[in-house]
Amino acid sequence: MSEILLGPASDFSEGDYKVYAIEGEEFGVFRVDGDLVAWRNQCPHFQGPVCQGRVFNRVSEALAEDRTSEGLCFASERHVVCPWHGFEFDLRTGRHPGDPRYRLQKIDLAVRDDMVFATLP
């Protein structure tokens, strides 16, 4: 394992993300609700570049008892959508919301003296 300096924490603004390719490892760093999280840029579906997908709030559709739509609901959880086939993942947990078999691989981050470090496997 090696620790890599990514830069000042202030370089990562809310809702923003950066994708790195360092020492043969690609990963994305996201700021979510003030915290920094990092995931390998490899989708568990077919290894697509998941961290380069669009980020938005989770959307669900409420259904009535007769299974008709009652409209879309926008939750507070931030999700990233893989650009290859549309699988989406919770940016805080790395989990696919509908299938626990699919999960992103975490990259450990540390912030010291306002500088962000990633620990690569």
Ligand code: FES
């Ligand atoms: S490779 Fe990401 S959804 Fe298929």
